[in-house]
Amino acid sequence: MKQVVQLNVNDAEHELALDPSRTLLEVLRESLGLTGTKEVCLLGSCGACTVLVDDRPVLACLTLASACQGKRVLTIEGLRQGEALHPLQQAFIDKGAVQCGFCTPGMIMAGKALLDRNPHPTPDEARAAIAGNLCRCTGYEQIVEAIVAAPAVDEAARVGAREGGHYLMPDMAE
């Protein structure tokens, strides 16, 4: 017995006929082709499937798609505005926070949820915000730095846009 569900994903409206047991992760990856959200443990233990639902981080593997009816779902694919990366995405690149990249979408979404409610987090606040997201490559240090640095990237981008020029991260300009 399928159920018709309206989902707003990355500002696009979708109407899908779904088995009620389908998780948000399955629907994102298999019905909508949004494979940026990663599937790892299906137990809620790794954070790789973190997306934002009405601005709050949720684990897509433990969330039924039908429970997102009428809510706004934001995935990693919805973060970039046209060609411009989100400041947190840029900060991940600038700080060398990306290695294999498999945890990266979930990390960025968890980091964005933090920055949305706390625009200038301390390193310890950043660590706490990603404590549910596992990464085997990096040891987290550069990820924490990226989250802390993102507001500066954002500010630099806005200054750059006002002045009509490009910006460089301070340590990129060396």
Added chain:
Amino acid sequence: MGAYTVIGKKTPKSDAVAKVTGEARYATDVYLRGMLWARVLRSPLPHARIVRIDTSKARALKGVHAVLTAADVPDARYGALVLDMGMFARGKVRYIGEAVAAVAAVDEPTAARAVDLIEVEYDPLPAVFDPLEALAPNAPILHEALAGYTTLFDRTARAMQGNVNYQAEIACGDVEAGFAASDFVFEDTYQVQKQHPSYMEPNSTVADVDAEGRLVIYNTTQRPHINQAILSSLLGVPIAKIRVVPCHVGGGFGGKNRTLTEPTAAALALKTRRPVRLTFSHEEEFTSATTRHGGVIKLKTGVKKDGTLVASQATLYYDCGAYAPTPNAVWLGAISSTGPYRIPNVRVEAFSIYTNKMMSGAFRGYGAPQSTFARESQMDRIARELGLDPFELRLKNCLVEGDSLHTGQPLHSVQVRETLLKARAMVGWKGPRLGPNRALGVACGIFACGGFATSSIVKMNMDGTATVATGAMDMGQGLRTVMRQIAAEVLGLAPDDVTVVIGDTDLTPFDVGIFGDRGTHTGGQAVKLAAEDARDQILAAAAAGMGVPAGRLELRERKVVDRTAPERFLHLRDVLGGGQYKKGGPIIGKASINLTETAFDPGIVRGAATKMFSTYTFATHVAEVEVDPRTGVTKVDKITAVHDCGTVINPDGLRGQIIGGMATGLGYALYEDVIIEQGQVQNPSFLECRPPTAVDMPAIEFATVEGYDAKGPFGAKGVGNVSVINIAPAIANAVEHAVGARVTSLPVTPLKVLQALGAGEV
């Protein structure tokens, strides 16, 4: 050495944008039209004869396209040194989780239902779970036909008897005379656990058969060319009919220097003529993939009363599980078992032993974390009992340039002393004790770096840019970017001018796989030589046009420049575009190298798994811990690391490797442990067997010492393995200095600390 324009400069990863936007394609992101889903039936018993398999009900289920068992595939085996494993269990099962049959169906639930409908009748056999018990004369034998298996190593050692599938012996000097000449002899036994690699991305393959009947494999691997060869031998399909197209690798750490999902997916695709996807479930990762080898290390060391090491006898019993996909780990363990120390009289015996448990394989550190834990724990015991400073004892005995290892291999680029001195200065060392229950612990390690065959092609494009093709995989550590930097430096280009094509066996030349600190050092060296070949061809072509001898020309800033008169230059795009249009081109540089060409002296080493490694890397780590003596809980406040890694090519990449290695070492030291009872994994998930999280990480400080390795590109060595191996002994040593608890088995759990406090040394 030299002023570089690209080497050593901050260079963002070339795939970073794809990875932060979710666009990077991993094997699990491949969905092909008409794709079937595979599931595997796995053994519920640790050791049993297969009496009967009935697949008729599974085959009859609607939506099932194929069911395969050992009876349906060629009787072929594969492995690293010992070819012992087939695609499916044949005749008997040897561990819980071994593949018995596989199903391809229209969707995953149907495949799972079909697996449940396969009936297997087993006749249980006695099983053995402990590597030392597996050596007993009356122990159950896992592989009765072992002596007849094909092997790929020197079998002069007493290898391959009973449950021993690989054995190496190293003997230099006279170890008995050395013990006799020693003032003190220390004998200790250390135990180590199985640690899961815990790459985030599960093993996964999508196998397809293309319009020409070729098998196309989309997978996650550290060794595409070896995958191709293994698939050929297992399936009886010619290599030319197989294309392996690796996707982005979501972490490997050695765990994907494996061929696990590829053969089954490929066999099902050939059977059904449809694309087939096989992805390990999270539980399968913890039962049917591979872990670091657990085992037992016995160490006997003779020492003068001034601390001079005189003799060492090490016996390594590594538990490889039911098959031996990487018994080489025990060989690497034997090499690292002396630590980075000069010991004139050494004997090492190293055994890889079958037990009825999930397989052990390669994992970051590759055999060395085990023996380094033993060596460095015992070094601290020696220091304590002789009343010596732990740093002084290590400095007194450490290897220096020009020394040879106990294997007889001469060493070069040895900066171990420098790492010790710098680490000591960085922590402001005044002895290990910092205060009540707080202390520092030091450990120092050596790891074999680089070698084996690799090759590279550098093709110059008409716009003056370059395309590098290499079979040396980027498993997420950033090798693509390092290769881009190396080629750009040689060719006078910016990193963005270089495209790196990686892994695809149709487009890239052979590489044996990325492991053992060989990516940058060996893969990178092949790229450098290929780029230099291309450079020389460019200079020769430009020399004719410019009327200047090629020896006076150099490449910089996308130009061919006359060194004696820099105002005279040609743009690369004009040399290459113009030249290729007129003469057809192309300029293609190539290089093929093997940095492991010298055999070990059979008078010193018997049963060598490899020839001599290209070089060795060294590091010193200091852990600062606080131990609660009431609960036994160890909190690591800080780790200081100093690495001897030669020339740094990508500073952010280096940093990521060093800190990432620390995190893996931290989990190994304190809590990661794949617990197996009667062959059954008790904690098969990240919930129960958890790698460190962001809040578990200590403060970190690290540095490198200046060095230059003549065999590596621009002097570079690897860093990915040596970053792991010292962490556990540094922490265990600090725990003892903090509260007097010596824990000789990993992980250092609160219970073991309390037991050690109650019973003194255990």
